[in-house]
Amino acid sequence: MKRHTTFKLVLRLVLLGAVVLTVAGFTTALWSDGATSAGNVYATGDLDLLVRNEGFPDFSDGPVYATWGASNMYPGQQLNWGTIHFLNDGTFEGTTFDIAVSNTCTVEGMDKYIQITRMRYENGHGHDMLSSTDPYCLVNTNETPWIDLDDLEHQPRLALPAPGTSGQLRMDFRFNENAGNAFQAGSVTADFTFTLHQ
Numbered sequence: 097m098k099r100h101t102t103f104k105l106v107l108r109l110v111l112l113g114a115v116v117l118t119v120a121g122f123t124t125a126l127w128s129d130g131a132t133s134a135g136n137v138y139a140t141g142d143l144d145l146l147v148r149n150e151g152f153p154d155f156s157d158g159p160v161y162a163t164w165g166a167s168n169m170y171p172g173q174q175l176n177w178g179t180i181h182f183l184n185d186g187t188f189e190g191t192t193f194d195i196a197v198s199n200t201c202t203v204e205g206m207d208k209y210i211q212i213t214r215m216r217y218e219n220g221h222g223h224d225m226l227s228s229t230d231p232y233c234l235v236n237t238n239e240t241p242w243i244d245l246d247d248l249e250h251q252p253r254l255a256l257p258a259p260g261t262s263g264q265l266r267m268d269f270r271f272n273e274n275a276g277n278a279f280q281a282g283s284v285t286a287d288f289t290f291t292l293h294q
Contacts, residue, residue, distance in 0.1 A: 141186065141187035141188045142186040142187055142188065143184060143186040143188055143190055143292050143293075143294055144157075144184065144185040144186035145157075145182060145183075145184060145185075145186075145290065145291075145292040146158075146182070146183040146184075146185050147159075147160050147180055147181065147182055147183075147290065148160060148180070148181050148183075149162075149163050149178070149179070149180060149181075150163075150178060150179040150180070150181070155181070155183050155185070160180065163178040163179070163180045163288070164176070164177075164178040164267055164286070165178075166269075166271070169271040170271065171209075171271055171272065171273045171274070172270070172271065172272070172273035173270060173271045174213075174270045175268070175269040175270055176269075177214070177266065177267065177268040177269075178266070178267060179264050179265065179267075180264065180265050180288075180290075181262070181263070181264045182259040182262070182263040182264065182265075182290065182292075183259070183261065183262060183263070184258065184259060184260060184261070184292060188294050189258070189260060189294075190258030190259070190260075190292040190293060190294060191258055191293055191294060192254075192255040192256060192257070192258055192292075192293045193219070193255075193256040193257065193258045193259060193263070193290070193291070193292055193293070194252060194253065194254045194255070194256065194289075194290065194291040194293070195217070195248075195252060195253040195256065195265065195288065195289075195290055196249075196252035196253075196254075196288070196289045196290075196291075197245060197248050197249050197252070197286050197287065197288050197289070198249060198286070198287045198289070199245050199246065199249050199284055199285070199286050199287075200284070200285045200287075201282070201283075201284050202282045202283045202284075203278055203279050203282035205246075206275075206279050206282045206283070206284050207244060207245040207246040207249065207284045207286070208238055208239075208244050208245075208246040209240070209244065209272045209274065209275040209279065210244055210245040210269055210271065210272075210284055210286075211240075211242045211243065211244050211269060211270050211271070211272045212226065212234070212242075212243045212244060212245065212247075212248065212267060212268070212269060213226075213268045213269060213270050214226065214266065214267060214268035215234065215243075215248075215266075215267050216265070216266045216267075217232070217253070217256060217263070217264070217265050218262075218263055218264045218265075218266075219256070219257050219258065219259045219260065219262075219263040220257075220260065220262075220263075221257065223256070223257075225253065226243055232253055232256055234247055234248060234251060234253070235247070235251070237250050237251060238250075240272070240274075242272060244272070245269075245284060245286055258292055258293070259292075265290075
């Protein structure tokens with residue numbers, strides 16, 4: 097009896113295997129065809145802020161040097177003016193623009209006496225940053241009654257309208273007449289950073 101049951105079980109397994117092989121052979125015998133989609137490239141555009149000093153014909157990625165400054169200063173002296181020009185040479189238009197400065201003083205607090213007498217940003221619309229009616233105006237943040245490089249360092253001008261094919265920042269300075277003897281033989285190095293955002 098045991099032999100007969102084993103034989104039936106083996107027979108069933110053989111038949112099942114044959115069915116599986118037949119089905120597998122049948123499914124692999126069907127034809128197929130394929131196609132590809134190649135070369136799907138995702139490439140980025142860019143913002144490319146270029147700068148140049150007034151009087152120079154060519155824009156560059158920077159840095160530009162000595163847009164503003166003076167030597168042999170004395171209290172009350174009107175310092176030289178300067179203009180830096182901006183150009184977005186990228187494939188995207190910018191949306192906002194930041195102006196920031198970092199001051200290094202050889203005599204502490206000297207940047208509070210480098211008075212800003214004009215700060216005008218142009219991007220197709222003029223912005224007088226010393227006028228209280230301008231939405232981007234600087235305000236006095238220290239103990240001096242004027243706007244100075246220290247004020248600008250502590251309140252960078254952020255989210256300005258971006259320059260397009262042209263823009264510029266013109267600034268005039270004076271060494272305020274209230275600068276005392278402590279500032280003799282001193283200096284301030286102001287490093288400006290301009291950032292264009294998409």
